[in-house]
Amino acid sequence: MTTAKLPDWNSLQPGDALPPLELPPISRLDLALYCGASGDHNPIHVDIDFARSAGMPDVFAHGMLSAAWLARLVTNWVPQAAIRSLDVRFAALTQVGERIRCTGTVDEKFEHEGRRSVRLKIATANASGGIKLSGEALVAWP
Amino acid sequence: MIDRRHIGHQLPPFQVEVEKGRLRFFAKATGQTEPVYIDESAARDAGHPGLPVPPTFLFCLEMESPNPAAIRELLGMDYRSLLHGEQGFSYHAMAYAGDTLTFRQHIEDIYDKKNGALEFVVRKTRVSNQRDELVAELRCVTVVRNQ
Numbered sequence: 001m002t003t004a005k006l007p008d009w010n011s012l013q014p015g016d017a018l019p020p021l022e023l024p025p026i027s028r029l030d031l032a033l034y035c036g037a038s039g040d041h042n043p044i045h046v047d048i049d050f051a052r053s054a055g056m057p058d059v060f061a062h063g064m065l066s067a068a069w070l071a072r073l074v075t076n077w078v079p080q081a082a083i084r085s086l087d088v089r090f091a092a093l094t095q096v097g098e099r100i101r102c103t104g105t106v107d108e109k110f111e112h113e114g115r116r117s118v119r120l121k122i123a124t125a126n127a128s129g130g131i132k133l134s135g136e137a138l139v140a141w142p
Numbered sequence: 143m144i145d146r147r148h149i150g151h152q153l154p155p156f157q158v159e160v161e162k163g164r165l166r167f168f169a170k171a172t173g174q175t176e177p178v179y180i181d182e183s184a185a186r187d188a189g190h191p192g193l194p195v196p197p198t199f200l201f202c203l204e205m206e207s208p209n210p211a212a213i214r215e216l217l218g219m220d221y222r223s224l225l226h227g228e229q230g231f232s233y234h235a236m237a238y239a240g241d242t243l244t245f246r247q248h249i250e251d252i253y254d255k256k257n258g259a260l261e262f263v264v265r266k267t268r269v270s271n272q273r274d275e276l277v278a279e280l281r282c283v284t285v286v287r288n289q
Contacts, residue, residue, distance in 0.1 A: 023173065030171070033167075033170065033171040034171045034172070036167065036171070037164070037167040037168045037170065037171035037172075037202075038168065038171065038201075038202040038205070039202050039203075039205040039206060040202065040205060042221070044222075053222070054222040055222075063226045063229070064198060064201055064202075064226070064229065065171075065172065067198045067201075067229060068168075068172040068174075068196070068198045068199075069172065069173070071196055071197035071198045072172065072173070072174055072196075074197070075176070075196070075197065076176075079188075080194060080196070080197060080236065081236055083197060083233055084232065084233055085230065085231060085232045085233065086197050086198070086230070086231045086233075087228070087229070087230035087231070087281075088228065088229055088230070089227065089228045090225070090226055090227060090228065090229075
């Protein structure tokens with residue numbers, strides 16, 4: 001793959017979809033690697049004994065792992081320097097074994113402080129369409 | 143209930159050096175295979191001075207605080223009752239491997255819903271680099287489930 005180039009702002013329309021990002025089913029190894037790489041050592045994501053002591057049936061994925069995938073969705077579409085903001089809400093837990101799909105659509109197109117901009121709606125969902133994270137990203141052209 | 147007098151509380155600033163090995167490990171853990179994020183020559187070819195810090199990794203660097211539990215301890219929150227509710231980033235400048243970033247955190251707000259069954263702690267963090275340029279502002283909402 002090559003580094004993302006900015007799409008032509010003039011040709012973008014609200015409702016346009018970004019190429020989706022599909023992830024393989026989440027494994028316990030994925031959570032262990034993210035625990036180490038992220039520095040988020042909360043045991044609830046990797047230690048089933050701890051998770052059960054907190055009343056959960058099993059460990060579950062770090063919300064910020066899904067947020068990192070949403071960031072990949074956007075940086076696959078535009079160079080990172082064009083991203084002005086990224087905001088996510090954690091709507092539901094992402095479970096081991098779930099196959100997550102990241103999607104984004106152009107929600108609004110506008111000029112802000114003289115810069116051509118778009119607001120994206122972004123989300124992650126499991127195979128049955130259950131929303132896990134939802135949010136938005138603001139992208140500005142130089 | 144969490145004492146609302148902590149609204150506005152500032153934590154001691156801390157500095158974190160961005161290590162390129164950490165960035166490559168993060169790329170692996172998040173399935174990132176774009177050369178710009180793992181190969182320094184590809185990053186330079188794309189106009190970057192080094193491996194870029196990806197958008198959400200600033201949150202990870204924030205966890206390198208000398209005491210990541212500082213707010214939990216200050217507010218007396220039980221680890222087991224906490225959920226990450228929201229996370230936001232506003233970006234002002236790119237950060238790169240080799241940068242030394244300064245994190246300035248404060249408690250922006252504390253509020254509750256459902257008659258106190260859920261409490262929300264909003265932390266805001268300003269991140270600047272070794273040239274004192276603003277890199278990003280982070281907003282973290284932690285949800286406390288009171289039984």
